[in-house]
Amino acid sequence: MTDPWAQTAPLTPQRPRGFSPGTVAILATATVLLAVAGLAIGWFAAGDGDPAAQPSASPTAVISPTPDASPSEQPSPSPTVAPSAASPAPGGQVMPDVSTREFREARAQIIKDLKVSVTVKFVEEAGTPHTVLRTEPAAGMSAPSGTHVRLIVVGPVFEFDMPNVVDKPCDAAKTELLAAGLRIGKYVSGRDGTVRETSIPAGDKVKWDDTVDLTCSVATEPSPATAG
Numbered sequence: 001m002t003d004p005w006a007q008t009a010p011l012t013p014q015r016p017r018g019f020s021p022g023t024v025a026i027l028a029t030a031t032v033l034l035a036v037a038g039l040a041i042g043w044f045a046a047g048d049g050d051p052a053a054q055p056s057a058s059p060t061a062v063i064s065p066t067p068d069a070s071p072s073e074q075p076s077p078s079p080t081v082a083p084s085a086a087s088p089a090p091g092g093q094v095m096p097d098v099s100t101r102e103f104r105e106a107r108a109q110i111i112k113d114l115k116v117s118v119t120v121k122f123v124e125e126a127g128t129p130h131t132v133l134r135t136e137p138a139a140g141m142s143a144p145s146g147t148h149v150r151l152i153v154v155g156p157v158f159e160f161d162m163p164n165v166v167d168k169p170c171d172a173a174k175t176e177l178l179a180a181g182l183r184i185g186k187y188v189s190g191r192d193g194t195v196r197e198t199s200i201p202a203g204d205k206v207k208w209d210d211t212v213d214l215t216c217s218v219a220t221e222p223s224p225a226t227a228g
Contacts, residue, residue: 048226095149097139098132103153104181106132115145120181120208122157129155157207164202165195170216185211193218 003008041123093114098106107118127133136150137143165173173195174184199213200206 006141036147064068072178092142092144095135095137095139095141095143098151099134099139100131101130102119102153103130103158107151110149110151114143114147114149116143116147116149118149118151120151120153122153122155122208124156125154127154130158131155155211159205162198162200162202162204162206162212165198165214166202168195169193170195170214173214178228181208182206183209185213188213188215189217191216 096113097108098109103120107120110116110118123133125133131154133152133154135152137147143149159180160180163176165176168176170187170191170193177184188197193216195214196217197215200210206212
C-alpha cells in the first residue's frame with residue numbers, strides 16, 4: 001500500500017537533537033573561564049591577591065612608649081646637706097661659741113686654742129658695740145688648724161691708741177702690732193735690729209686693720225778712733 005504522504009510532502013533533512021560538539025566545547029570553555037574568574041575575584045576580595053596585604057597570623061601589638069619617671073636616665077644628684085652645728089666632724093676641733101663676748105678677747109682665745117687665722121668685720125647691727133654677733137664658721141662647726149675664721153662684730157670700726165714699739169726688737173714689735181689689730185706695711189731698712197721709728201707715732205689714734213711701716217736698724221758701736 002502506497003503512503004499518500006510520500007508523494008505530497010517534500011523531503012526535508014531532520015536536524016539532530018541537542019548541541020553540536022563545537023557548541024558544547026565553547027560552553028565548556030566559557031564555564032571553566034567563569035569559574036576561574038570567580039575564584040580569582042573571591043581571592044582578591046579576601047585580600048589574598050597581595051602578599052603584603054595578607055593579615056599576619058599574630059598581629060604585632062602597637063605599644064605606646066611609657067613615660068619615664070624622670071626626664072633623665074641618670075639618677076638625680078642627692079641634695080647636699082649642710083653639716084649640722086650640733087654634730088661636728090668626729091675627732092676634730094670645733095668652733096667655740098664666743099657670741100656676745102668682747103671681740104678682742106674672743107679673737108685672742110680662738111687664735112690661741114685653735115691655731116687659726118682670724119679677721120674681723122664690723123657691722124652696724126643691733127647689739128652691744130664691739131661684741132661678737134656671730135662667727136664664720138658658726139659655733140659648733142668643724143674648725144681644723146689652718147681654718148680662716150671671721151668674727152662679725154657689732155658697731156663701727158674699733159679705734160685705739162697706737163702702741164709704742166720704738167726701741168723694741170723688730171720681730172717683737174711686729175708681733176705686738178699684729179695682736180693689737182694692725183697690719184705691717186713694709187720694713188723701711190730691713191728686719192734686723194730694733195725699731196727706730198714707726199710710720200704712725202705712738203699715741204696717735206688708729207683704726208682696726210690700719211697699716212704701719214717699721215724702720216729697724218742695728219746699733220753700731222763707735223770706732224776706737226772716734227772714741228779717743
